[in-house]
Amino acid sequence: MASGEVKLIGSWASVFVMRARIALHLKFISYEFLQETYGSKSELLLKSNPVHKKMPVLIHSDKPVCESNIIVQYIDDVWNSSGPSILPSHPYDRAIARFWAAYIDDKWFISLRSILTAQGEEETKAFIAQVEERTELLEKAFIDCSKGKLFFNGDHIGYLDIALGSFLGWLRVVELDANHKFLDETKTPSLTKWAERFCNDPAVKPIMPEITKLAEFARKLFPKPQG
Amino acid sequence: MTDEVILLNFWPSMFGMRTMIALQEKGVKYEYREEDLINNKSPLLLEMNPIHKKIPVLIHNGKPVCESIIQIQYIDEIWSNKNPFLPSDPYQRAQALFWADFIDKKLYVCGRKTWSTKGEEQEAATKEILEILKTLQSELGDKPYFGGDEFGFLDIALIGYYSWFPAYQKFGNFSIEPECSKLMAWGKRCMQRESVAKSLPDSEKVGGFILQLKKIYGIE
Numbered sequence: 001m002a003s004g005e006v007k008l009i010g011s012w013a014s015v016f017v018m019r020a021r022i023a024l025h026l027k028f029i030s031y032e033f034l035q036e037t038y039g040s041k042s043e044l045l046l047k048s049n050p051v052h053k054k055m056p057v058l059i060h061s062d063k064p065v066c067e068s069n070i071i072v073q074y075i076d077d078v079w080n081s082s083g084p085s086i087l088p089s090h091p092y093d094r095a096i097a098r099f100w101a102a103y104i105d106d107k108w109f110i111s112l113r114s115i116l117t118a119q120g121e122e123e124t125k126a127f128i129a130q131v132e133e134r135t136e137l138l139e140k141a142f143i144d145c146s147k148g149k150l151f152f153n154g155d156h157i158g159y160l161d162i163a164l165g166s167f168l169g170w171l172r173v174v175e176l177d178a179n180h181k182f183l184d185e186t187k188t189p190s191l192t193k194w195a196e197r198f199c200n201d202p203a204v205k206p207i208m209p210e211i212t213k214l215a216e217f218a219r220k221l222f223p224k225p226q227g
Numbered sequence: 228m229t230d231e232v233i234l235l236n237f238w239p240s241m242f243g244m245r246t247m248i249a250l251q252e253k254g255v256k257y258e259y260r261e262e263d264l265i266n267n268k269s270p271l272l273l274e275m276n277p278i279h280k281k282i283p284v285l286i287h288n289g290k291p292v293c294e295s296i297i298q299i300q301y302i303d304e305i306w307s308n309k310n311p312f313l314p315s316d317p318y319q320r321a322q323a324l325f326w327a328d329f330i331d332k333k334l335y336v337c338g339r340k341t342w343s344t345k346g347e348e349q350e351a352a353t354k355e356i357l358e359i360l361k362t363l364q365s366e367l368g369d370k371p372y373f374g375g376d377e378f379g380f381l382d383i384a385l386i387g388y389y390s391w392f393p394a395y396q397k398f399g400n401f402s403i404e405p406e407c408s409k410l411m412a413w414g415k416r417c418m419q420r421e422s423v424a425k426s427l428p429d430s431e432k433v434g435g436f437i438l439q440l441k442k443i444y445g446i447e
Contacts, residue, residue, distance in 0.1 A: 051329060051362070065321045067328055077317035091304035095292045102294060103278065137278065 002079050004061030006031040009045050011038070012209055013217050015109075016068035017056040018166040023072045023086060025203035026157060027079040038220075069101055072162055084156040093145075094159075097152070100141050101163035108134045109167065115178050116222040128180055132187075138164065139188040146190070150197055157201055165198040169209045173218050176211075232257035233286040235272050237264045239436045241335075241387030242295040243283040244426045248383050249299045251422035253306040265443065296327050299383055312380040326366055326373070327384040333359050334388060341399030342437050343446050353401040360403060364410040371416060378420060382413075386423055389414040393430035394437050 008024070008031050010017030024031050036042055036055055048057045048064035058065040058074065065074045076086035088094050111130040118124040145152045145160060152160035175181050183192045199208055234250065234257050236243035250257050262272055262282050275284045275291035285292040285301070292301045303312040314320050337359060340352035363385065367373055373381035392403055392414070404411050417423045441447070 060318075063318055065318070066325055070321050070324045070328065073324070074317055074321040077320065091301055092287075092290060092292070094304065095297050095301045098297045098300070099293055102297070 002082070005059075007034055007059040008032070009034045009036060009042070009048065009057040009059070010055045011036050012207075013214060014055060015166045015170055016054075018169075018207060019068040019162050020056045020058055020071045020075070021207050022157070022162050022166065022203050023075040025207070026086060027075055027083045029075070029079060029082075038217075069098075069105075069159075069163065072159060076159075085158070086153075086162070087159050088153060096145060097158070097160040097163075100138070100145070100152075100160055104138070104163050104167070108138065112167070112171065112174055115174050116218065124178065128178055131174075131182055135182045135188060135191070139191045142190050142194060146194075151194065157198065157203060161194075161198060165195070165204065168195055168199060169211060169214050170218075172211050173215045176215060177218070230255070231286075231288050233260060234258070235260050235262050235269070235275065235282050235284040235286070237262050237282050238428055239433055240282060241391060244387030244390070245295040245383050246283045246285055246298045246302070247426035248386065248422045249302040249312065251425060252310050252312070252378070252383075253302055254309065255302070255306060296331065296384065299380060303380070310377075312374075312383060314374070314379070323373070323380045326363070326381050330363070330384055330388075334385075338388065338391060338395055341395040341401075342441070343444075345447065349399060353395075353399045356395065356399075357401070357403070357406055360407045360410055364407050367409060367413055369409075372413070378417065382417060386414065386417045387427065389417070390427040390430055391433055394434045397434060398437060 006024070006029055008017070008020055010020065010033065012035065021033075034042070034044065036045060041053055045055060045057060046053055048059060049055075049066045052066065054066075056066075056068055056071060058071045060074075060078070065071050072086060088097055108131070111127050111134060114127040115124060115131065118127050142152060146154065149155055151157050152164070157165070171182060175183075182188070183195055185192050198204060232250065232255055234243070234246060236247065236259065238261065247259075260269070260271075262269055264282065268280060271286075272282065272284060273280055275286055276282075276293045279293065281293070283295055283298065285298045287301075287305070292298050299312060313323060334356070337352055337356045341349065341356060344352060370376070372378045373385070392411075396402055418427070
């Protein structure tokens with residue numbers, strides 16, 4: 001099961017693709033990274049993910065797996081004897097990790113992205129306040145989940161660390177754009193330290209996009225209105 | 228030590244039906260508590276799900292598990308000795324999770340539109356829901372259940388919606404059977420199971436509930 005060629009369809013800038021890459025790195029899996037060109041979708045992507053037509057798609061022995069959190073879990077299941085466990089071992093801790101991962105995608109990320117697409121100062125301020133509130137919840141979640149250890153998952157990076165940590169590049173881009181810090185030693189001391197540890201982890205550091213490059217890409221994706 | 232299991236639910240919820248079915252399939256004894264979501268959420272609900280304040284909430288020995296798909300997995304992992312829901316093969320498991328995610332992303336919103344909108348928007352919703360159901364039907368193929376020969380995770384994720392199909396069709400003025408006969412046959416097959424028959428409300432009752440909602444929200 002663990003043998004077989006691994007390919008990943010993705011992009012250097014995508015948060016969701018990054019999740020899959022971190023998981024592959026944690027398990028020491030070699031893979032071919034097939035980068036999509038911005039503005040068009042490859043035949044392989046459309047064939048491998050006909051339902052959503054989105055990246056990332058993990059192709060393992062020619063079989064596609066879609067949706068970033070599902071890919072991460074798949075990698076953990078297949079290469080379970082390689083590297084540390086990505087999902088927590090206790091079912092209750094797994095349920096909590098899954099809960100917060102869903103919260104990050106369904107609520108936190110949506111408000112973060114809304115800052116980039118907000119029209120005018122009032123709207124921007126409202127979304128900033130929303131992200132502040134939601135980040136505070138994540139600070140509490142970190143304290144609860146980590147139980148005094150270094151990561152949400154304990155001693156090693158795990159499912160929830162990957163779910164949130166893959167956003168750190170984009171978070172920094174939004175902070176610069178909005179001129180507002182969400183991760184901060186006074187407001188979110190635990191998350192701030194965790195973020196630094198996460199970004200410096202050997203499975204993460206080589207693939208965390210460079211902030212200026214990402215900011216430039218953001219300007220292309222979310223152009224500011226003229227005048 | 229005996230487990231204490233409480234389920235906070237609201238009877239029309241297709242999400243709550245998932246958890247009820249899962250608990251019943253595993254033979255877990257639990258206390259069912261009906262929440263009055265329209266008028267008055269209980270202090271326990273607000274305490275156990277402070278983030279979303281939604282049902283279903285599964286409380287196992289005092290600890291809450293929220294979100295129905297997460298609950299099915301939790302129940303499968305805790306009571307692992309009988310009736311496994313998720314396939315053991317990692318690839319099949321990923322496929323089951325993918326389709327459950329697809330159901331959550333697409334079916335609920337589209338279903339709601341079939342009874343809460345009018346005119347062109349409603350027509351578009353009825354067309355879209357048929358496409359969604361046809362996609363799921365082709366995933367089912369010729370298997371008796373989405374899980375294969377055995378009733379499993381994806382069957383549990385979808386079957387609650389079967390109790391809402393008559394209402395979608397009535398209010399949306401369209402028919403599911405002509406293009407989705409295999410899926411409807413699957414629904415009937417699942418209804419033969421005690422866990423499903425006990426957890427799904429009568430479709431007349433669902434229709435009545437929708438009329439109540441339309442009144443409350445001023446939808447014609």
